[in-house]
Amino acid sequence: xxxxxxxxxxxxxxxxxxxxxxxxxxxxxxxxxxxxxxxxxxxxxxxxxxxxxxxxxxxxxxxxxxxxxxxxxxxxxxxxxxxxxxxxxxxxxxxxxxxxxxxxxxxxxxxxxxxxxxxxxxxxxxxxxxxxxxxxxxxxxxxxxxxxxxxxxxxxxxxxxxxxxxxxxxxxxxxxxxxxxxxxxxxxxxxxxxxxxxxxxxxxxxxxxxxxxxxxxxxxxxxxxxxxxxxxxxxxxxxxxxxxxxxxxxxxxxxxxxxxxxxxxxxxxxxxxxxxxxxxxxxxxxxxxxxxxxxxxxxxxxxxxxxxxxxxxxxxxxxxxxxxxxxxxxxxxxxxxxxxxxxxxxxxxxxxxxxxxxxxxxxxxxxxxxxxxxxxxxxxxxxxxxxxxxxxxxxxxxxxxxxxxxxxxxxxxxxxxxxxxxxxxxxxxxxxxxxxxxx
Numbered sequence: 001x002x003x004x005x006x007x008x009x010x011x012x013x014x015x016x017x018x019x020x021x022x023x024x025x026x027x028x029x030x031x032x033x034x035x036x037x038x039x040x041x042x043x044x045x046x047x048x049x050x051x052x053x054x055x056x057x058x059x060x061x062x063x064x065x066x067x068x069x070x071x072x073x074x075x076x077x078x079x080x081x082x083x084x085x086x087x088x089x090x091x092x093x094x095x096x097x098x099x100x101x102x103x104x105x106x107x108x109x110x111x112x113x114x115x116x117x118x119x120x121x122x123x124x125x126x127x128x129x130x131x132x133x134x135x136x137x138x139x140x141x142x143x144x145x146x147x148x149x150x151x152x153x154x155x156x157x158x159x160x161x162x163x164x165x166x167x168x169x170x171x172x173x174x175x176x177x178x179x180x181x182x183x184x185x186x187x188x189x190x191x192x193x194x195x196x197x198x199x200x201x202x203x204x205x206x207x208x209x210x211x212x213x214x215x216x217x218x219x220x221x222x223x224x225x226x227x228x229x230x231x232x233x234x235x236x237x238x239x240x241x242x243x244x245x246x247x248x249x250x251x252x253x254x255x256x257x258x259x260x261x262x263x264x265x266x267x268x269x270x271x272x273x274x275x276x277x278x279x280x281x282x283x284x285x286x287x288x289x290x291x292x293x294x295x296x297x298x299x300x301x302x303x304x305x306x307x308x309x310x311x312x313x314x315x316x317x318x319x320x321x322x323x324x325x326x327x328x329x330x331x332x333x334x335x336x337x338x339x340x341x342x343x344x345x346x347x348x349x350x351x352x353x354x355x356x357x358x359x360x361x362x363x364x365x366x367x368x369x370x371x372x373x374x375x376x377x378x379x380x381x382x383x384x385x386x387x388x389x390x391x392x393x394x395x396x397x398x399x400x401x402x403x404x405x406x407x408x409x410x411x412x413x414x415x416x417x418x419x420x421x422x423x424x425x426x427x428x429x430x431x432x433x434x435x436x437x438x439x
Contacts, residue, residue: 007088008034033076034085038092042102042109058087058109151256169194217268362419395438399420401429412438 003012010027012019033056042058046065056076063071066082074085087104092112102109123130128137145152158165158181166180166188174195182188182198189202203212235382321330392411393399401408406426413419415431415438421439422429429438 009085029078029083030085033074033078033083035090036073037091039074039093039095041097042095043097045071047082053077053079058093156180396430398438399427401427415439 003013003014004010006031010030011023013023017023032054037056039056041057043060043065044057045067047067048055048057054076054393056074059067059070059073059075061071063069067075070084072085072086075082089104090105091104092101092111093104101112103112110290122135124136126138127142130137130140145154146339156165156167161181164182166178166179166182168175169177169179175192175198176195177192178188178190178198180188182190182281185206187204187206188200190198190200199215201213204210204302205212222317232236321327390409390411392413394411394414398410398412401424404410404424408424410422410429411419412422412429412431415422423432425432430436431438
């Protein structure tokens with residue numbers, strides 16, 4: 001007959017045994033240690049420095065101190081010493097420092113219910129409290145959805161087009177931005193100042209991919225930007241203005257207003273400032289020819305400045321440059337001879353004017369109203385209507401003949417025998433009178 005129980009190994013009291021209380025108390029202590037088992041830790045391999053009566057531990061590998069050679073056993077501190085028990089298959093314990101329930105399989109501890117069915121759970125909370133709305137809740141510094149050998153998709157499915165499938169970004173559990181299908185099947189980017197009122201920043205049409213920027217949904221064109229009053233930028237379909245750009249001062253729109261528009265049917269575009277036409281763009285190569293201050297051909301990239309008053313106007317069809325006081329300082333364009341003459345002119349009274357008269361016509365340079373120099377038709381000859389003056393130097397002060405190059409001419413004002421013109425032969429300066437080197 002065995003004198004211990006088969007499972008908990010509790011001692012029996014033998015017949016006619018003396019000091020029966022010793023055996024009885026030993027069994028009571030074992031029951032106190034093993035029933036409703038809860039271990040302080042399973043990570044220690046040496047005893048704590050100051051254990052308390054009744055503390056229980058699972059001894060980890062490489063045990064030392066008073067636990068030496070007791071690896072893998074359960075120990076409890078009773079009456080100032082450690083008692084030891086070998087765990088049996090099926091024993092369960094609560095690990096206090098890990099807050100987990102474990103079961104012993106004969107070799108190691110495993111989570112209780114590790115193989116339970118996890119399908120169709122009502123709630124799942126990971127370091128968080130799930131509820132009837134947020135049936136999956138997670139509190140973490142990050143979350144990872146990894147691939148399983150190839151790609152990975154995160155899917156948000158809704159019941160009908162009028163429902164919402166979106167990602168909501170919050171501050172203090174108050175929504176500030178929402179991205180997704182919100183109330184229809186177009187893709188929305190929304191923002192909110194308070195979590196209740198949301199404004200569309202971007203809407204992408206599900207059928208065409210056209211983009212609308214602003215709170216007013218208008219997906220008739222590729223890009224539409226809506227503002228409170230005048231649109232800042234607008235591209236819509238060919239049935240209306242194709243391009244409309246506007247900028248304005250919200251406080252004083254009448255003071256600062258700029259608009260650029262183009263209509264594909266009239267081939268007309270214009271720039272308006274404070275409601276007045278300043279520049280007109282027209283397709284001068286098409287059926288519609290609109291005269292304006294600025295005309296741009298769609299077929300041939302060019303810039304045309306056209307006189308609306310006809311040929312022969314004084315200084316017509318020009319580009320003018322003025323100073324801060326509004327005074328004209330430089331202009332270029334058709335001069336007083338209308339379309340037959342192009343001029344580049346500085347200040348009228350004493351500036352320099354460059355004039356050309358068309359194909360194979362003379363090119364003239366003028367000053368003070370009179371022609372000074374002319375390149376004749378086809379560049380066959382040149383002529384000057386005023387005396388040429390070459391640079392003047394004293395002997396030794398003239399520039400290098402090599403640097404100046406062969407054919408350069410200077411005036412030497414103190415050469416031996418008197419002032420004389422000199423030319424460079426590519427190496428030296430030579431007098432034109434006798435070809436002697438200037439000394």
